[in-house]
Structures are given as structure tokens and as C-alpha cells.
Amino acid sequence: MKAVIYTRTSSITDRQTNDRQIADLTKYAEANGIEVVKVFNEKVSGAKRNEERAVLMACLEYAEVNRIDTILCSELSRFGRAIWEVLSGIKFCIDKKIDVFFQKENLHVLDGDGKVDGIMAIYVSCLSFCAEKERENIAYRLNSGRRLAIARGVRMGRKVGSVKTRQQKEEQYKDVIKCLRKGLSVSETFAICSQKGTKCSISTIKRVKKEFVG
Structure with a gap:
């Protein structure tokens, strides 16, 4: 069985890395006799539309062209935090008979016969909805804190002299x-x-x- 690993972190800086996701998924693959042929690492917000996530799109295209059996992902939220985008990516995989495994949830998109489990579809929808609401709550708290800081006279934006030549x-x-x-x-x-x-x-x-x- 051939697989690719897809990982994602939201931060584009070195503050977050994809190393833990890769290590955990590689260990899982070795334990289950799965051959990992390529690793796709992405640093982008999970709230972005799929079309704006170039590495995810490249991963899906590679999996289709190279007849990959499974895409390994550490958890559902790594596939995205916007429910319709997550479901769109999963539907693409289902249509192409590509399984997706989410390690944290211990969840496969396709069963052993390559068919979709109806309970799985409901579960994925619920988890995606929760992830989207979590993102909205985070954004609300950040904006609320920003408004409070401005009201207190805190100067927002770049520091003077920080603009690059x-x-x-x-x-x-x-x-x-x-x-x-x-x-x-x-x-x-x-x-x-x-x-x-x-x-x-x-x-x-x-x-x-x-x-x-x-």
C-alpha cells in the first residue's frame, strides 16, 4: 500500500514546525506496513480556501496521478478548519477512491472495501463544524482584545522604522x-x-x- 503524508501548521514562521506530525505518521505507517512515497508540508491557515492552499492541492493532484492508496493526516483540523472546504477535499478523495486517514481521530474515509461509511460522513461533518466554530471563537477573542487595547490607547500596527527597503x-x-x-x-x-x-x-x-x- 502506497501513501503520502500531508501536514499543516498555521504559522508561517519557525514558531511551529511539522516535525511532530511527520514523526507520528511515519511511525504509524511503519507499524502498518504502509510505504510512504512523499511528504507534503504546508504552512498556511486552515481557514483558507482549498484553492489558496497550494501544497494541499499539489498533494491531492499527486495522489490522483500516482494512484496513491491513502493520504495520512495527523488530525481532521490539519485538513482544514472551514467545514465546506474540508468536505470538498474529502469528496475529491472519495471520488478518486483515495482513502484519507486521520490519526488523532483514528478515522478512515473509506473502509476496507473502498466504500464510504455513512457514520463516518456524519462524524467528519460534526468535527469539521466544531473546528470552524473554534476558529470563529478565536477570531472573536482576538478582535475583542484588539478593540480593548485601542480603547486604552495602545498603538497598533508596525513600529516606526520597521518597513523594509x-x-x-x-x-x-x-x-x-x-x-x-x-x-x-x-x-x-x-x-x-x-x-x-x-x-x-x-x-x-x-x-x-x-x-x-x-
Whole structure:
């Protein structure tokens, strides 16, 4: 049985890594005689639309083209925190007869015969809904705290003098600029740079493209 590992963290900085997810899923695969042929690591918010998550899209495409049996994921929330996006990704896998295993929930999308378990579908929907509500609650608390801080006179935004010069940005995003100048799309650039460990987001790449490539 062939599998790929998909991991995700929300932070695009070094504050969070995908190492634990990879280690746990690799251990699971070895214990169950599963061959892991590729690992996809993504650093992006789970609230993003699937189309904005270049590594996830690359993972799904790779799994389809290479006839991968299973996508291994540490937990359902790593697949996304927006319910309709999660269900969209899972439906893609079901249509292509690709199983998805969520380790934390010990949940398979397909059973041993390659069929969808109706109870599983309800369970996934409920978990996705809870994950989305958790994200909304976090956003509410953050915005509430921000409003309170502003009311107290706290200055928000960048510190004075923290804006990078054009030369600094050109050095920081040299890999991004190189990809864009080769004619690669924003999503392709994001996927390549993420694999290299370059810290950037889709919106950042769009700004860099506008400023340096045109």
C-alpha cells in the first residue's frame, strides 16, 4: 500500500514546525506496513480556501496521478478548519477512491472495501463544524482584545522604522522573485518556496509580483 503524508501548521514562521506530525505518521505507517512515497508540508491557515492552499492541492493532484492508496493526516483540523472546504477535499478523495486517514481521530474515509461509511460522513461533518466554530471563537477573542487595547490607547500596527527597503525585500524574497520571473503562477511559487522553507504567504507573493515582476 502506497501513501503520502500531508501536514499543516498555521504559522508561517519557525514558531511551529511539522516535525511532530511527520514523526507520528511515519511511525504509524511503519507499524502498518504502509510505504510512504512523499511528504507534503504546508504552512498556511486552515481557514483558507482549498484553492489558496497550494501544497494541499499539489498533494491531492499527486495522489490522483500516482494512484496513491491513502493520504495520512495527523488530525481532521490539519485538513482544514472551514467545514465546506474540508468536505470538498474529502469528496475529491472519495471520488478518486483515495482513502484519507486521520490519526488523532483514528478515522478512515473509506473502509476496507473502498466504500464510504455513512457514520463516518456524519462524524467528519460534526468535527469539521466544531473546528470552524473554534476558529470563529478565536477570531472573536482576538478582535475583542484588539478593540480593548485601542480603547486604552495602545498603538497598533508596525513600529516606526520597521518597513523594509526595496533592497531588503529583494534579498528576503529572492527565491519568490526567481520563480515568478520564470513565469510560474502565484500558487506554484508558493508551493516551491514552502518546500524550500522560504517564509511567505500567497498575499506576500502577490505583493512581490506586483512590485518586482509587474
